[in-house]
Amino acid sequence: MDTEIDWGSLPFGYVPTDYNLRCEFRDGKWGDIEVSTSDTITIPLAATTLHYAQEIFEGLKAFRGVDGKIRIFRLEENAKRMRESAKGLRMEPVPEEIFREMCIRAVKLNERFLPPYGSGASLYIRPFEIGISPRIGVKEADEYAFIVMVTPVGPYFKGGFRNTNICIMREFDRVAPQGTGRWKAGGNYAASLGATHKAHSMGYSAVLFLDPKEKKYLDECGPANFYAIKNGKYITPKSDSILPSITNMSLMTLAREMGMEVEERHITVDELAEVSEAGACGTAAVCSPIGEVDDIDTGVKYVISKDGKPGPVTTEFVRRLDAIRHGEEPDVHGWITFVE
């Protein structure tokens, strides 16, 4: 059965698909993987996920290649990060094999929702895990549900590959200095909604959060990491309060291959005046070029893109990532998992 989706104008939104996969951890072990056609779940009213935010998730993408094959990008890294997140929130880590099998089967079963090659869209895979034991005292669950759903998506920032403007504000922090920022915990996103809403209402696409301790250094950019090009070097924040982005990790590899030095370090706000390019990178954001960063507390505007166009490095990053993900260039780093 075909879908009625207009792939070319798909936003980054939720489109229900046919199947999702589920697996529960009970009595000290993971059970059988189940295929479901329902897009709802039944859990106890007192489940730890509902009261104490025991929820973690991942985001990865599947692509239809130039050769018709289906490729998932860096699945092992997402599986690994999800286990780190689980440890951070005292949850049960999902074994890589279960994560892998469920992601692959979810893509395969929903193949009719996989955007065609050349459409610019992809199938977003959203694995998530929740604590389902009923508790009223603040304590981790003994039982967990791990679910993988998929949905076809287009670009995260409106307008696709063009400059986007972001802002710095000190009124809100997303996470605490030694808090949950390094894990992909749903609560971090709830904590970012106030700042994001304010930024959107002022016409910005995202907030460039500062480090929550000193408010001196750049941390990350909404649901994406931040990078910039300064004197031909790739620079990106090193911080305990940001999520280690798999896209960023991949860009660092590509940057080195392109002959650039890579620096992971603190970046001060005023260094923005010295960068020739900046971008927000992530699975959803891909590599979104940043046109301008406005510091709304000080009124300083950092105009990064002088000609209003995406810079050459970001353009090349997107080209290379796209080529690897669509099988147009060889996967020399072993980043691809095929869905047979």
Ligand code: PLP
């Ligand atoms: N930072 C945050 C807060 C995110 O939600 C994401 C999205 O996953 C990223 C960074 C980018 O990470 P990745 O490149 O692994 O998708």
Ligand code: COI
């Ligand atoms: C992703 O890039 O996968 C993300 O998780 C961003 C998302 C929160 C929209």
